[in-house]
Amino acid sequence: MRVLDRFEHHGVELDRALAEDASFRRCLPAHRHWTADAVRTYLAARERSERLRTDAGHPATLPVRHEWVAIHHAAHPDARGAQRYERCAWGRRYASADGLVRELWLLSVNELKLDRAPAQIAAAASVLAFGVPARKSRHTRWYEPVDVNVPPARVRVIGVGCGDGEVEVLADWDVHEVSERYDKLAKPVLTQVMGRSELVPGSDCVGCKALAECPEPPRTPGLLHVPAPTRPRERRSVSASDLRRHSECPAAFHLTRVLHLNDGRPENAAIRRGRAVDAVLNESHTRRPRNGCRDVPMPEVLPDLPPDEADTAARMLAQHRGVCPLDGLPAHEQVLVQPRLTAYDPELDTVVIADPDLLHTDAGGWVWRETKTVSRPLWEGRSLLATYPQLALAVVMMAAGVPGGDPRRSRIELEVLRGDGVSCEEIDPFEASTLDEARTVLAALTGPWAADQTCAPNPGPHCASCEVRRWCPSRQGEAAR
Template sequence: MVRTHPVPDEWVVGQLLRSPDRRGATRYEQTAWGRRYASSDGGIRELWLLSFGTVKKERSSAELAAAAHTVAFGVPSTAGYGEPYHPVEGLPATRTARPQRVRVVGVGCGDGGSAVLLDWDVEEVRERYTEHAVPALSRAVDGTGHVPGSSCVGCKALNGCTTLHRAPGVLALPPGRPRLRRSVSASDLRAHDECPAHFHLTRQLKLRSPRPESAAILRGRAVDAWLNERHAALSARGCQHMAGPEDPGNWSAGGHALIGDEARTGARMLTEHAALCPLNGLGPGEQVRVQPQLTCYDPELDVVVIATPDLLHTRGGGWIWRETKTAGNHLWEGRSLMRTYPQLALAVLMMASGILGGDSRRSRVELEMLYPNDGGLEELDPGLPSIVDEARTVIAEMAGPWLRDTSYDPNPGRRCGDCEALDWCRPGREYLATLPAPSR
């Protein structure tokens, strides 16, 4: 392979128009964030895309094509803060020459791994860019809609936004001292409740161990991905007659591959789901949303609250919020559902706030449990005061410490052995060192 060397200048594809176009723009610029490299003769250019942990391979065709186009046709440029780019002058011909070949390489800063995400000649770059990137870029520059989410945290127009649902008190806490606006989800609250240091390292600093996930977690992700794909394809027809994996002992979904006993267990869970699928018998006029992101705003706490149900659908005028979980053992009946799964409590409070609309008397939150040889369904009515009161208690007990925390102290325990942040947590490693070897 030809050796490449670092390039200091940004590669920019610019277009200057004689007069404003239909969008009122006179100048377009395309850049690609990353580390730039090129061969000595300029015939090969590379763009290295960095990830915090392991290599991020799940990048869209549009993203890769846009990056490759910038690398292939970009001109070495520079710009001051807030100013347009302009070409760097006085460079040798090898620095400004158009390459014959382009590579985009993914690099994992956590484990030092790398992977070539694409290796194309210039003609293939043109074709891929036209097919995949141009439509996506057109949608991006033409889009004027509002999509509430984590980006609302830094949005200067939030106070006047009419799209973001206002839900005062959704975290069941009284107004507190002002802090910088933040976002939070039920999984964030659960992570903080278990160990504030784990929350800070994985959720805020995005540091995760490159070690592979446990077999049970991987199986759960594969089952979840399989159901999402089928629900999106089946729409309102349901999974009652859904065919399972062709080979129950070796199948994959969403990039998660299972083999052997874990694959067969996952396949049985899919069979259990077929009878519990909420889309079975659903009328053709009902709405179905697979893993939608729901966002609301608590103006009293200045917190953006985010949830991603596994499935949302209407039935008879009401909304049904379905969460699906896989487990090796049945739930312990001595602990309430909402304390075991705080996302159910947050779902109750968000639905009670009216985020989905619809007939509240016909709406509910459901928990579907899938076991290796069994399945079950539990329901919560967000219209019952007793259910809402319990949900408020659960969320308040978790959100209060999270909202007040400024130090994120570790909470060492036996769960440290599976912690994603263990590589960056000395107290966790020291705790595990005190345990007998079989218990670590």
């Protein structure tokens, strides 16, 4: 966005904007390589869209520097004690020369995002239709109008993928239609969101200024069993998947787990199959009334998979029916399907995230179930905790009181599904030797991650299938040679 600001608002030539270090404060080299691709892809997509519009007789649109902000100021405080509300919409802003057409381009970092909620689109369109040009002053916490407002007659909300360059018009409405859709779609959602007060801990806790005073997430000093880095770091979140990816390649970890980038290549067969099995089990486990999977017909056809993968996945689902933990579970027990569990390690200033496949109560305790799909039996010569670091994280979290419950009735279960069989393992997170092993496994992964400042590449066989290789510094070096 800083590069686009320099190009669109300050008239800086594109190559120069991409070369300016000021546009890349605190960006690692791989991030910079991706930005060059993304900016050019975005500008090419916008140029194509503009050409089609003007060829059809519609007015050209020009970059708008200031935000549009819909401001409501009441004479008296409302039930929440607020008098002023501001609604903004993030994206790239454009308008026709006469101000009668406004556009908001919503950027996705990879492929075009096709699942934006109708309420989100209506809310963005409302900001365009009824917002005024405004900016925040350094001396106030709110937006102040900065220019004469020319109310538009028509607004357009456009989605664009910075990876694939695909464009889709999400809204092209006159202000009357915007008002109707906002009242019908967006306003009820905003009212509901503003009326909620429950705590929902998760990765958003990383940037929350109220974390120090908040009762959630639970404080677990020393959870990850590594000391704080010698150089201060901003608060971060981490999961077992993050740690595993970092141990394989720090550069790939930064691009995929921090920046959420990929080059659009399809996932490999094992991942596709695992996701398909996971989706079917989640749907079955959330079905009401809850009866488990033993007597529930599992799909014999999974249309999103090719025949060979679909056949293996169907056999895995059939194997699960015999070991489903919800079969016979009393109706009063609580069942959570892929809940987000969060803990805060203040010594490392890190929010720790875990997403069990299934979590349910059992006579006062909690049972943490992880389900894995594999093509061959587990190798008995390697520890389960080392093979699956999420089990090690589950051990230390449960031992630290997350999610709570009676330790005598709490346990971790690993369900391993194969096309030709199934196995289940039980782990006691409160057994001293198990806890020591879990801490050792996590410390070996967390220590390098916590101290890493550069996210340098770690070339190896995994590079062949890496979904972010095109932006990797090591490959850029190869191209330069």
